[in-house]
Amino acid sequence: MKFSLIMATINRMDVIEKFMNSLLAQEYKVFELIIVDQNDDNRLENLIEKYSNQMQIIYIKSVRGLSRARNVGLSHATGDIIAFPDDDCWYPKELLKRVKNILVSNNSIAGLTGKSVDEDFNISAGVFDEEEGEVNKKNVWRRGISITIFLRKEVINKVGTFDEMLGVGSGTKFGSGEETDFLLRVIDNGYKVVYFPSIIVHHPNLTHLSLTYKRGYLYGCGLGILLNRHNYPMTYKIRTLVRPLGGILLSLLTLKWRHAPFYFGTLKGRVFGMLYK
Known part of the structure; x- marks a missing residue:
């Protein structure tokens, strides 16, 4: 089972290296990292060269917009399981192994989600349920955040890609909701997605965001x-x-x-x- 990790990035450098180092530390190493670069320059060139001999990297340039970038990444993905890490998140070393084991042993599950925590294991984005369970329309707000979504590629092939009208950088009034819409479409098509609070992805705390x-x-x-x-x-x-x-x-x-x-x-x-x- 192979993972395709689709990471859209813009205006970042050091944090990307932290994420890539967390990938090198993974206990399960069958994955490809798809970097979708939305920068106007070639600032990532040296970083990619540094890691290209240590992991499989697919590097793509894209116009701006998070949903657009993820869709470009999806068109290049060759893995069985798709994930969407942010460029400033990082994975605990056992993450991919645990996700793989869950999906291998549960063929009825189309995918899974987890929760986002900072380096001190405090919740770092949103509010999350403490109980494990299936994701549905009522609880998706507490059980679905993009960096913790892992879906089987075959399901995405049937459900479709991200709505490019939604999300950061879309150029529309709709500056959020792309991953929730994505999950809801998976669920509406009859697929089962399960939330596991023990599955965590690290991400800096978002309390610093300006309330404008x-x-x-x-x-x-x-x-x-x-x-x-x-x-x-x-x-x-x-x-x-x-x-x-x-x-x-x-x-x-x-x-x-x-x-x-x-x-x-x-x-x-x-x-x-x-x-x-």
Whole structure:
């Protein structure tokens, strides 16, 4: 069983080397690293030359956009299992071996997901369930993040690739949601994806991200269109509007005014996405 690890990258160097070193340390070494370079220059040239004799590397240039880059990578993948590491994540040494063992022993599973933690094993992106179980429409938000998705290639061949209208760098209003849409389409096609909280991928903590109106709006639009596209009930949609509304009120009441634009952008974006045709 061979892994294809599709890593889109832009404006990064040192962290990529950290990831590649984590690949060299893997206990299971049957994999190819597909680097999809969205930089305008050739800054990765020396790094790729350094590692090219130590692992199989497929190097591709791509226009910007995370979903576009991943789709380019998918068109070059030759592995049985596909994963989508970020350029600033890194793998624990036993990760690929554990994923391989799970999928070999469970033919009914189309893929699996895990959780993201920082170097101190604190949750580093989002909120995750503590219980193992199948991924579905209700819990996908707590059980699916792109860097921990491992899917059989045959399933992707049937379901299709990432929607290039969604995600960071898409050039649209929908600046998030590409991996959730991807997983939901897998599930909607009748495939089983299982979440294992013991499967971890390391990633720096994201608490430093700026809470700007633009970020809130783009992320909000992404969530809103997913709820619309995948036919979530109106009650669920309303609940997703209550939280940013509460965030606005709390920001004003606690005099943390600089947070209010982020929550307002989130609210406005979610409404736009829900109504988008």
